[in-house]
Amino acid sequence: MRYVVIMAGGSGTRLWPLSRQGRPKQLLELFEGKSLLRLAFERLEGLVDVDRILVCTGRAYADDVRAQLPELPPGNLLGEPEGRDSLGAVAWSSAALQERDPDAVVAMVTADQVITPAEDFRASLRIAFDAAEQVSNSLVTLGVVPTSPHTGYGYLHRAEEVLPGVFRVSEFKEKPSADVARGYVDSGEYWWNAGMFVWRAATLLAQLDRLRPEYAATVREIARHPERLDGLFPTLERISVDYAVMEPASTGDTGAVVLTVPLTVAWSDVGGYLSYAELLPSDDRGNTRSGNTVSLDSSACIVLNMIGPDHVVATLGLEGMLVVATKQATLVARLDDAERVKQLVAKVSEECGVELA
Amino acid sequence: MRYVVIMAGGSGTRLWPLSRQGRPKQLLELFEGKSLLRLAFERLEGLVDVDRILVCTGRAYADDVRAQLPELPPGNLLGEPEGRDSLGAVAWSSAALQERDPDAVVAMVTADQVITPAEDFRASLRIAFDAAEQVSNSLVTLGVVPTSPHTGYGYLHRAEEVLPGVFRVSEFKEKPSADVARGYVDSGEYWWNAGMFVWRAATLLAQLDRLRPEYAATVREIARHPERLDGLFPTLERISVDYAVMEPASTGDTGAVVLTVPLTVAWSDVGGYLSYAELLPSDDRGNTRSGNTVSLDSSACIVLNMIGPDHVVATLGLEGMLVVATKQATLVARLDDAERVKQLVAKVSEECGVELA
Numbered sequence: 001m002r003y004v005v006i007m008a009g010g011s012g013t014r015l016w017p018l019s020r021q022g023r024p025k026q027l028l029e030l031f032e033g034k035s036l037l038r039l040a041f042e043r044l045e046g047l048v049d050v051d052r053i054l055v056c057t058g059r060a061y062a063d064d065v066r067a068q069l070p071e072l073p074p075g076n077l078l079g080e081p082e083g084r085d086s087l088g089a090v091a092w093s094s095a096a097l098q099e100r101d102p103d104a105v106v107a108m109v110t111a112d113q114v115i116t117p118a119e120d121f122r123a124s125l126r127i128a129f130d131a132a133e134q135v136s137n138s139l140v141t142l143g144v145v146p147t148s149p150h151t152g153y154g155y156l157h158r159a160e161e162v163l164p165g166v167f168r169v170s171e172f173k174e175k176p177s178a179d180v181a182r183g184y185v186d187s188g189e190y191w192w193n194a195g196m197f198v199w200r201a202a203t204l205l206a207q208l209d210r211l212r213p214e215y216a217a218t219v220r221e222i223a224r225h226p227e228r229l230d231g232l233f234p235t236l237e238r239i240s241v242d243y244a245v246m247e248p249a250s251t252g253d254t255g256a257v258v259l260t261v262p263l264t265v266a267w268s269d270v271g272g273y274l275s276y277a278e279l280l281p282s283d284d285r286g287n288t289r290s291g292n293t294v295s296l297d298s299s300a301c302i303v304l305n306m307i308g309p310d311h312v313v314a315t316l317g318l319e320g321m322l323v324v325a326t327k328q329a330t331l332v333a334r335l336d337d338a339e340r341v342k343q344l345v346a347k348v349s350e351e352c353g354v355e356l357a
Numbered sequence: 358m359r360y361v362v363i364m365a366g367g368s369g370t371r372l373w374p375l376s377r378q379g380r381p382k383q384l385l386e387l388f389e390g391k392s393l394l395r396l397a398f399e400r401l402e403g404l405v406d407v408d409r410i411l412v413c414t415g416r417a418y419a420d421d422v423r424a425q426l427p428e429l430p431p432g433n434l435l436g437e438p439e440g441r442d443s444l445g446a447v448a449w450s451s452a453a454l455q456e457r458d459p460d461a462v463v464a465m466v467t468a469d470q471v472i473t474p475a476e477d478f479r480a481s482l483r484i485a486f487d488a489a490e491q492v493s494n495s496l497v498t499l500g501v502v503p504t505s506p507h508t509g510y511g512y513l514h515r516a517e518e519v520l521p522g523v524f525r526v527s528e529f530k531e532k533p534s535a536d537v538a539r540g541y542v543d544s545g546e547y548w549w550n551a552g553m554f555v556w557r558a559a560t561l562l563a564q565l566d567r568l569r570p571e572y573a574a575t576v577r578e579i580a581r582h583p584e585r586l587d588g589l590f591p592t593l594e595r596i597s598v599d600y601a602v603m604e605p606a607s608t609g610d611t612g613a614v615v616l617t618v619p620l621t622v623a624w625s626d627v628g629g630y631l632s633y634a635e636l637l638p639s640d641d642r643g644n645t646r647s648g649n650t651v652s653l654d655s656s657a658c659i660v661l662n663m664i665g666p667d668h669v670v671a672t673l674g675l676e677g678m679l680v681v682a683t684k685q686a687t688l689v690a691r692l693d694d695a696e697r698v699k700q701l702v703a704k705v706s707e708e709c710g711v712e713l714a
Contacts, residue, residue: 017671294708296701297694305687312713314374316690316701323689330662330682332689333673337654344653344673351651356669 001101002048002129005093008037008057008065008111009083013345013357014272014338017329018306020357025270026111027064031279036270038068040111043118047125054078054097055111056089081233086241088233090197091208091215095223098201105132107198114268114279121265128198128261131166135257139207139249140198141169143191143260144267149181152271154193154242158260169258172247193242194263207245207256212237215244273322273338277302302335328356358458359405359486362450365394365414365422365468366440370702370714371629374686375663377714382627383468384421388636393627395425397468400475404482411435411454412468413446438590443598445590447554448565448572452580455558462489464555471625471636478622485555485618488523492614496564496606497555498526500548500617501624506538509628511550511599515617526615529604550599551620564602564613569594572601630679630695634659659692685713 008026019025026036034042037055044053050071057065059079066077078093090108097104107125115121128140143156152175159170172193176184184190208216215236222232250258270276277288287295291305291313298318305313306326313325322338324331329348333341349357365383376382383393391399394412401410408430414422416436423434435450447465454461464482472478485497500513509532516527529550533541541547565573572593579589607615627633634645644652648662648670655675662670663683670682679695681688686705690698706714 292709292713294701294705296697296704310713311685311687312705312709313687313689314701314705316688316697317694318689318691321689323687325682325687328668330668330670330680330687331673332670332675332678332680334675337674340653340673344651344671347653348651348669348671352649352669356649356667 001052001103002105002107003052003054003097003101004044004048004107004109004125005054005056005078005090005097006037006040006044006109006111007086007089007093008040008055008061009080009089013342015270015276016341016345016348016357017324017326017331018304020328022060023064024058024061027061027068030270030276031114035068036113037065037111039114040109041069041072043115043121044109045118047122051076054093056080056093058083081230083238084233084236085238086195087215087239087244088236090204090241091219091236092222092233094199094201094204095219098205099223102202104201105129105198106201106204107196109196110194112269114266114270115263116266121263124261124263124265125198127165128259131163131259131261132198132200132203134163135166135259137203137206137256138199138259139203139246139256140166140259140261141246142194142196142198142263143167143169144194144263144265146185146190146192149178149185150192151175151178151181155181155184155190156193156260157190162257162259165261167260167262169246169250169260172242172250191260191262192267194267195242196263197241197246203256204245207249207254210254211248212244272341273302273324274335300335358409358460359462359464360409360411360454360458361401361405361464361466361482362411362413362435362447362454363394363397363401363466363468364443364446364450365397365412365418366437366446370699371696372627372633373698373702373714374681374683374688375661377685379417380421381415381418384418384425387627387633388471392425393470394422394468396471397466398426398429400472400478401466402475404479408433411450413437413450415440438587440595441590441593442595443552444572444596444601445593447561447598448576448593449579449590451556451558451561452576455562456580459559461558462486462555463558463561464553466553467551469626471623471627472620473623478620481618481620481622482555484522485616488520488616488618489555489557489560492519492523492616494560494563494613495556495616496560496603496613497523497616497618498603499551499553499555499620500524500526501551501620501622503542503547503549504624506535506542507549508532508535508538512538512541512547513550513617514547519614519616522618524617524619526603526607526617529599529607548617548619549624551624552599553620554598554603560613561602564606564611567611568605569601629698630659630681631692657692 029035054076056078062079132140155173156169157171158167249256280288282288285299287301289303293303294314296316298315301321303323320335322333322335386392411433413435419436489497512530513526514528515524606613637645639645642656644658646660650660651671653673655672658675658678660680677692679690679692
């Protein structure tokens with residue numbers, strides 16, 4: 001049977017103060033009251049039944065996840081006691097599903113992007129499911145056909161086509177320099193590593209048995225004895241699935257084959273305010289505004305009032321500015337400085353304490 | 358006996374969102390938790406006993422005034438049912454004091470300035486009290502020796518010295534153009550009209566009997582029958598004491614003499630954010646900051662967080678910006694646009710309703 005695991009564990013400071021310690025990006029209701037998690041969930045409609053969708057998240061976010069996904073069966077929420085990078089999420093959830101269904105084929109999808117159109121996304125996932133089922137010992141990754149030489153993503157080098165629309169991956173590349181990225185894009189042979197995977201649960205665990213046997217034993221033990229989760233999960237190494245499994249497997253030396261299916265969609269990781277603003281409508285002076293705001297002689301600004309209708313954010317004579325107001329914090333920055341919000345958050349944490357950062 | 362009436366009735370939008378409909382400038386705790394009203398009250402220490410200080414304010418502000426001036430005897434708060442410009446305040450309070458003490462000599466002082474040093478202010482008031490007592494039928498006004506050709510103030514033209522440090526006023530001038538103001542200041546003969554007065558209550562009322570007999574009768578009736586306040590006060594004409602009394606009296610045609618005493622003090626009317634910021638300490642990059650704020654690479658900004666310690670206002674890469682956060686509103690403007698806040702408030706009122714403006 002086919003399953004989908006939505007990985008919703010990450011955090012980040014680039015959208016501070018919208019995102020915070022206890023409120024990561026994918027849980028924020030950024031799009032007409034819907035969060036990225038909710039959008040990721042709705043994107044799966046018609047692909048698998050809702051009782052075969054799981055969400056793997058930090059336990060601290062479990063209540064928020066349940067509130068945003070009331071349709072999700074209670075047993076389908078996997079709450080990590082603490083984060084263990086992507087391998088923790090994919091290995092534990094694969095082991096849990098194999099325990100439930102020895103023939104489980106699992107798609108691991110991320111929750112922190114806006115992806116449109118959803119039909120094209122589901123079509124790629126169906127091709128990836130087919131490939132994972134038809135090609136033994138295969139690990140299938142989704143590759144986004146790049147639209148720019150982005151230096152913030154990892155790339156994968158596609159080789160020969162092994163099935164219609166399915167290619168072998170010969171190599172993974174870490175985040176490249178601008179020059180190298182330019183070359184990748186021009187060659188047409190490199191795709192962004194989407195961080196989404198499809199495999200038989202058994203195949204992933206067999207690879208893990210070979211590459212990190214102790215890790216594999218631990219996640220199997222957790223899957224069989226859920227009461228041991230709190231004691232065992234924190235003992236897992238913090239490591240990414242790319243580094244631990246996909247990269248070694250792509251050499252062909254582990255008995256597996258790494259495949260990729262192209263994802264030709266509009267893709268935004270909402271990695272900062274500029275990319276968020278691109279997804280929202282703007283007014284006739286190029287301002288992107290959300291919530292109760294009043295603007296006089298302001299242009300090319302992003303103004304977000306998340307405090308609510310009893311508060312107004314009013315701007316006068318601004319150009320190219322970012323203003324974000326939440327209950328805990330107000331951020332005012334030049335938009336071309338928005339990449340440095342992380343530094344500012346560090347200063348807030350230092351001067352005001354972590355509860356405001 | 359000598360009395361002081363603090364006039365604390367005004368409102369204004371230039372300090373929005375600090376000042377608002379229900380919270381005028383003089384009640385805001387702008388200076389280390391003290392309001393301009395509180396500073397005005399403390400400025401009188403040693404001049405008259407506290408039971409001879411009265412406050413005339415809008416009735417809507419009465420609770421705030423009592424909270425800020427717990428020493429004030431309950432009977433010394435005059436709450437206007439609605440504002441009737443400065444004549445309403447000075448005429449009613451003069452009549453009320455004459456009813457209490459037929460020989461009352463009253464100083465009418467304003468509550469919306471920062472004035473230092475307080476000793477010099479009290480010294481000028483003592484000279485003005487002496488003049489009002491010694492010169493029959495005199496109306497004494499305080500004149501601020503100008504430090505700049507300000508076009509936002511009225512000016513008075515001083516004539517001959519009639520007592521040491523006391524001059525006759527020959528003419529009042531409305532707010533002048535920049536050129537005219539320059540000439541005034543250069544001549545040394547024009548002083549800012551401080552809007553503060555000292556007179557025998559009987560003298561003011563006698564002038565009013567002559568200039569506006571119906572008005573005089575009404576305030577006397579209110580003073581004798583306080584239960585008629587709500588019915589009568591709103592019938593009073595809206596007019597300033599300068600226009601109704603001081604200007605006509607300065608011609609010498611009404612049987613009174615208008616005198617002035619110089620006030621050589623540092624004087625700020627906190628009329629906007631720039632003048633407010635001048636009164637606060639600034640950091641090593643020229644930022645004036647108040648409340649819980651964090652600043653990264655920002656300079657020459659005014660950043661005021663009035664929401665409280667559970668909120669932080671964080672700025673990144675700003676120069677010459679104004680950021681003010683209150684519970685109801687966040688204002689972000691270029692400082693050199695700060696004079697246009699009034700326009701912005703009108704837009705807020707229109708788009709969001711008067712409760713946020």
